[in-house]
Amino acid sequence: MTVVEIVDILGTVAFAISGASAAMRRKLDPFGVIIVSFATAAGGGTIRDVLVGIEPVSWMTNPNLIYTILISVFISFLFRRYLVKISKTLFLFDAIGIGLYTVVGVEIGITAGLPPLICVTLGCITACFGGVLRDVLLNKIPVLFRRNIYATACIIGGFMYFGLKKLGVPPAWTFPSAAITVILIRLLAVTYKIELPSPYKVKS
Template identity: 55%
Template sequence: MFSSTSGIIELLGTIAFAISGTFSAMQRKLDAFGVLIIAFVTSIGGGTIRDLLIGDVPVAWMRDVQVCLVILATSVAGIIFKTYIRKLKVTLFLFDSLGLGLFTVVGLQKGINFGLNPGICIALGTITGCFGGITRDILLNTIPLIFRREIYATVCIFGGLVYFLLLHLEVNVDICKFIVIALIFVTRIIVVQKNLSLPKINY
C-alpha cells in the first residue's frame, strides 16, 4: 500500500491523525484502550465514510493490516513519550492540520480514480480530511471543529479547487499533491493565527 507516492501520503496522513487522536484522548484522560480507539477512529473515520459512499468495500483499512499496525504503533509511541510531547503546546494543532492536508489529497485522488466529477472529488477529499476529526470530537464530547467558528472544511474545499486548477494547467500530479498539502497546512495555520472565521448566521 505504501510503495507509491499516494501510498506514502496516506501513510503520513494516517500517522498524523493517529497522533492527533492520541493527544486528544490523553488530554481527556482516557485509559490506554480509550486512547487507542480514538486514535483509530481519527485515522480511519473519514476514509471509511468515503469508501462506503463510493462503494469501495471492504473499506481500505480492512483490506490492509498495515494501516492498523501503523495506527497502533503510532498511538503506543505517543503514550510512551507523552511526557516529552506534552511540552509541545501546538503539537495537536499541527498534526491535525497536517493530517487534514494529507487526507484531503488522498480523498481527491480516490474520487479521480473512480472517474467522478471534480465537485464530487472535492466533497470526498473534504470528507476524508474532516470526518475522522468529527467522529473523534463527538466521542470525546466536544463540539467538532467543523461546526465551530474555525475555518476547517472550507480549507479542504479551497485545496481541492486549487488541485483541479493545477491539473488543468497540466502540472505534474505528484507536484500538485505536495502543493495542495502544503497549501492546506499553511492556510489553516494562518487562519487560526489571524483568528479568521466565516460569518455567523444570527437568528
C-alpha cells in the first residue's frame, strides 16, 4: 500500500465521519446515517463520474471505498460521544481529504482531454460536492456556500496541479505539491480566520 493510498483512505474516513456525525446530530436512524455518510464521502466523485461519463461510477468497481465508509460509520456510532473532542483531528483529515480529492478530480479531467477550466472545476466538484449533497439531504443550505476559502483552496491547488503538469514536472512531484498546497491554504485560512471580502455591507 502506497503513501497516497493510505492518505486517500484517511481522507475518505474524514469525510465519512463528518457525514455520520452531521446525520447523528439530526437523529437519523442507522440506515439514514449510512446513506448520508456515503453521500458525503463518495458524492463528489460520483457527480464527477456522471458528468464526465465514467459509468459504472468509480465506487461500483471499488468496494474498498464502501467498506472504508461502513467501518467509519460503525466507529462513529461507537465513539459518538467523543467525536466533538477529536474535532481538530477530523478537521485535519478533512483538509487532507479535499487536497487529495481535488488532485484526483483534476487528473480525471486531464485524462478525459477536457479544457483547463473544466479540469479544475472537476477537482472542486470532487472535493466539495459530497458536502453539498450531505447538506441538501439534511435539508440545510450547503455550508460550503458560506465558507469560501474551502473551495478557493481547491481552485488554487487545481490550477497549480494543471500548470505544473503542463510545465513537464514529473507526477511524483505534481501530485503531492498540489495536494499539500490545498491542505496548507485550508489550514492557514482557518487558523488565521482568513475570509474572502464579503460583498454584503449590511450585516446578516
